[in-house]
Amino acid sequence: MKSRSIAVVGAAETTRMGIVPELSNLGLNLDAALNAMEDAGLAPSDIDGVATAGEHPWTIAASLGITPKWADGTNVGGCSYMLHVRHAAAAIAAGYCSTVLITHGESGRSQIGPARYAANPASLFGQFEAPYGLGVPVTQVTLPAMRYLKETATTEEDMAVLAVIQREWAAKNPRAHVRAPITVDQVLGSPMIAYPFRKLLCCLVTDGGGALILTSAERAKDFPARPVYIMGTGEGIEHPIVSMMADFTTSRAFRLSGEAAFASAGITQADVDHLMLYDPFAHVPFYALEDLGFCKRGEAKYFYRERRTAPGGALPVNTNGGGLSYQHSGMYGMFALQESVRQMRGVAAAQIAGAKISVCHGIGSMFSAAGTIIFTNEA
């Protein structure tokens, strides 16, 4: 796929987010899809490709009356939507379809009709991790952190600073689930969940969703919103269970995904105006900054200590408030993509003036996968 040959022409989140007991898991997907089609001025008959994770593509297509010529049900956790964007761009470029709808919806908080997850006791996780008391993600994706903190001389306070700065961004976003300012002391005094992770170092659990519509750049100028071009993409896969992660201080999936994205975009880290780094827990953006090449190993903490990622800083990161303060339904990647698209359209609540390039990076499952999309608003 040629850089900037595919564009996002429709983007929207669910009508309501946070606590949405009136919609099911599927219903949230469909609400987001309807909003994205309205944003693009398209009807279901205009869509010929569907991608989703959590639900199946056939459910989304049949529910909306779409007849897809192409579908992608890739589910590699919360970064699935980054992979969907990448795969959809390739499919459109290959001529398999012309207009792709990507949906996310998750009743993470209210648990209305979610796809049930039951650990298989014969799986690698079931045999070699679950017996030791591992369950929800806070007992899994957090496990590398102690090694990272020790090897890089990063501290719990550094993670707390990250949470504080992201709350500053959330305060600027009316749709953020939590917006009240917090202090480092409050973060470090919040209840312990899984040492060293306290409650305010963990993502929210909310209901919501979002959807994107992609088509070719030639057609993109005919849509109501300012086109947002796909400049570069990457994806990476490492392990099925976190205990098999080769090095707990760096993610191979992140590195592979970032290298592919920057190479295909033809840019360097210095060209980036805006950055979204999926933050299920406060340590993950530190890995992302280093593994995507914004700094050397162990230097990510300085981006936060020196407030470079904060409002007014040189590299704004997670300008919606992130998974820690904006929304986190379970597979947050779609919300990061939505914020990148808003920033490139120039309509974000905490808009970065003059931003031309936005990098959006997601983690999948327990550092198992990664996806990176580089957007630009320049054709």
Place this chain on the structure above:
Amino acid sequence: MRSALPRPTPETQNFWDGCRASELRLQRCCACHQVYFPPRPFCPNCTSRDLEIFAASGRATLYSYIINHRPLPDMGTEPHSIAVVTLEEGPRMMTNIIGCPQTPEALQLDMQLQVVFEPQNDAITLPLFKPTEG
């Protein structure tokens, strides 16, 4: 008693049989000499199917961990460690550190550990680790 117990498959049965016999069994590739875990009938490094099974020393060091303050119902009510250890032979595995306070002060990265086997039922014994004495 823990409820989330493993269901061995043909590829892993030997490992679980070893635990029941108080042996921490690993696999070594006869072609490239890679030692690996979890068990599988071929080498993840070179794909050779020529492998040998041997009993590991049971010595390990603490690679990383959390202390879960919200234990699952079958793990009791007190905060407990969930740890990844590096075996003396190289591979890493998930486990719990027992036999010491479940605190950051007692759980120091790189501390020396020794395997202990904790039977769960007639079929399943879990390998856990405790600090090396002395």
